[in-house]
Amino acid sequence: MALPRVFTPAEVDALIPxxxxxxxxxxxxxxxxxxxxxxxxxxxxxxxATIEPTDDDSQDIVRLKVELAGRIKSYDDGWREVQKLGAVVKDPQIGLLDFYGNVDGKLVWLCWRYGEESLRYWHELESGYSGRRPLRADTRERLWN
Structure with a gap:
């Protein structure tokens, strides 16, 4: 397994738009x-029970299932595009993304949520959203990468 890409706060900020x-x-x-x-x-x-069309489905239901499968594929493909940028999708319902970062030689999560204009939080790998800590100026300077 390949090692994850480790980001600096500035690199994540550049991706935010x-x-x-x-x-x-x-x-x-x-x-x-x-x-x-x-x-x-x-x-x-x-x-x-399934979105795969079955022999028992009416034409309307088959059509809706096929349309739904296409919508789900587009949705899945969209998250893959986000992941290609290096993000780890933590909560797709709210657009919560994490990026691997490094502070004081320790691997951490740089945490961004849709709607935030810049990277403002980080947390330990073991903690979740509730463990987010503010990314203060002094933290930004502490041996990122």
């Missing part, structure tokens, strides 16, 4: 998937 665009699109796609699920459930009288 693109990440903002990508995550905004992902949140839109998420809504589109949810709308497709709701429509399928309405027409089918409940959510089917």
């Amino acid at each position: 693109r990440l903002t665009e990508l995550v905004a699109e992902q949140l839109r796609r998420q809504s589109v998937v949810e709308e497709g699920l709701a429509e399928l459930a309405r027409v089918a009288g409940g959510l089917p």
Whole structure:
């Protein structure tokens, strides 16, 4: 397994305009998937066990399942694009992303959430969102990479 890319705060900050665009699109796609699920459930009288078309499905249900599968594929592809930039998707519902960073020689998470204009938080690898710490100026200077 390849070692993860380790980012500096400045490198993450440089990605934020693109990440903002990508995550905004992902949140839109998420809504589109949810709308497709709701429509399928309405027409089918409940959510089917699978979105794979079956012989028992009406033409309307087959059409909705095929459309939904395409929407889900677009959604999955969008997160792969975010991951190609080096982000680890922590919570796709809110656009929470982490990047590996280094402070005082220790691997940490640099934590960014959709809507934040710059990288402002970090946390230990073992802690989650609730363990986020402010990325103060003195922290930025502490041996990043």
